[in-house]
Amino acid sequence: MSGLFEELHRKLESDTGKRGISAWDLAQLPAGQRRVIRLILREVQMAYPELCRATAALPAEQRLEQGELDEVLTRLQEKAWLIRLGQEELTTYRVNLRRKSGSRLASSIWERLGRQIDARKPATRQQE
Amino acid sequence: MSRIISIHSFRGGTGKSNISANLAALLAIEGRRVGVVDTDIQSPGLHVLFGLDEKQMKLTLNEYLRGECAIEEVAYTLGNGAKHAPGRGKLFDRDIWVIPSSINAGEISAILRHGYDVNRLNEGLQRVRKQLALDYLIIDTHPGLNDETLLSIAFSDVLIVVLRLDQQDFQGTAVAVDIARSLDVPELMLVVNQALSRYDFQQVQQQVTETYNAPVAAVLPLTEDLVELQSSDIFALRSPEHPWSIALRHIATRLLESA
Numbered sequence: 001m002s003g004l005f006e007e008l009h010r011k012l013e014s015d016t017g018k019r020g021i022s023a024w025d026l027a028q029l030p031a032g033q034r035r036v037i038r039l040i041l042r043e044v045q046m047a048y049p050e051l052c053r054a055t056a057a058l059p060a061e062q063r064l065e066q067g068e069l070d071e072v073l074t075r076l077q078e079k080a081w082l083i084r085l086g087q088e089e090l091t092t093y094r095v096n097l098r099r100k101s102g103s104r105l106a107s108s109i110w111e112r113l114g115r116q117i118d119a120r121k122p123a124t125r126q127q128e
Numbered sequence: 129m130s131r132i133i134s135i136h137s138f139r140g141g142t143g144k145s146n147i148s149a150n151l152a153a154l155l156a157i158e159g160r161r162v163g164v165v166d167t168d169i170q171s172p173g174l175h176v177l178f179g180l181d182e183k184q185m186k187l188t189l190n191e192y193l194r195g196e197c198a199i200e201e202v203a204y205t206l207g208n209g210a211k212h213a214p215g216r217g218k219l220f221d222r223d224i225w226v227i228p229s230s231i232n233a234g235e236i237s238a239i240l241r242h243g244y245d246v247n248r249l250n251e252g253l254q255r256v257r258k259q260l261a262l263d264y265l266i267i268d269t270h271p272g273l274n275d276e277t278l279l280s281i282a283f284s285d286v287l288i289v290v291l292r293l294d295q296q297d298f299q300g301t302a303v304a305v306d307i308a309r310s311l312d313v314p315e316l317m318l319v320v321n322q323a324l325s326r327y328d329f330q331q332v333q334q335q336v337t338e339t340y341n342a343p344v345a346a347v348l349p350l351t352e353d354l355v356e357l358q359s360s361d362i363f364a365l366r367s368p369e370h371p372w373s374i375a376l377r378h379i380a381t382r383l384l385e386s387a
Contacts, residue, residue: 020246020247022275022278023275023277023278023279023281023282023311024275024278026278026282026311027278027282027307027310027311028310031312034311034312035312037282038282038283038312041250041254041279041282041283042132042254042283043254044250044251044254044255094247095247095250096247097245097246097247097250097279098246098275099243099244099245099246100243100244100245100246100275100276101243102240102241102242102243103240103241103243105241110237110241113237114234114237117233117234117237118234120233
């Protein structure tokens with residue numbers, strides 16, 4: 001039964017994970033979108049006015065006008081790679097990173113490994 | 129403003145953790161506030177260089193990723209225990225924090241089995257950078273290319289790719305450099321490690337620079353002295369006049385100057 005549960009949990013986790021952005025996705029993004037993601041990643045979350053200031057302060061060749069920034073934010077939200085929190089001036093954005101998925105090895109292998117690790121613990125303590 | 133430096137190699141065994149620890153130590157000796165984190169969760173080793181053992185590391189990055197503690201709780205200072213090692217001893221009153229990954233087999237297998245929330249990893253690293261007011265956060269990555277490694281590269285200010293003069297390293301490094309460029313890392317530098325002493329280091333530096341069209345920050349010699357130490361101390365502080373240490377100091381100086 002636990003095997004079936006684990007299998008379903010893994011599938012759910014894998015499907016849910018697809019909603020976040022992976023570093024591989026990030027490498028494929030258009031430059032403007034990647035720049036915005038990078039800015040937010042370093043701050044964890046950013047309010048809209050902060051984002052406007054940060055993108056306006058970029059070197060001239062990387063700078064985003066407000067319209068371009070709005071377009072980027074819309075595109076990233078459509079893919080659920082950016083999460084919008086709050087309304088109007090209080091709006092903040094967070095990057096939705098894809099969860100690191102667990103192993104696809106059969107659960108019985110992990111259970112056996114876990115039992116062996118547990119069995120070794122008392123012996124280790126005695127040695128100490 | 130603090131800088132994030134990822135230290136990476138495409139293949140294992142290049143001396144990446146040794147370089148991470150020594151570079152962190154050299155920056156701390158210069159009076160900077162430095163954090164160094166082991167994101168090589170599958171095969172951690174950074175803690176050894178700082179003399180941390182399983183008893184001292186009651187909590188690690190693994191427990192933080194599982195939501196069992198705050199990131200600040202897994203940032204260890206070296207304290208008086210460091211005084212016993214001639215190199216590390218110089219760090220006991222310096223502002224350096226080590227964030228280790230667990231060496232407990234059960235903890236490693238739990239992460240491999242269940243995965244983890246990458247958002248939490250990013251939040252932790254950014255939080256510790258701000259809470260500890262770090263000048264530098266050095267990230268010792270897992271070799272090769274995986275999600276967490278690419279993530280740390282993606283938000284870094286500087287990426288240092290370590291390679292040896294080996295055909296397998298050459299090909300892998302080309303991949304790592306390509307990925308770094310596609311992730312817009314502002315500053316990329318290469319470090320050649322374990323170069324044979326009979327080589328002309330200037331020529332090596334020039335050839336590697338031309339091959340990857342990226343600057344080579346240093347060519348570090350293969351040295352038995354470092355191997356003999358068996359990661360039991362910080363070599364650059366223990367033997368500061370050794371050619372390996374002098375070459376590494378050039379990288380630290382470069383980082384300090386470009387800040």
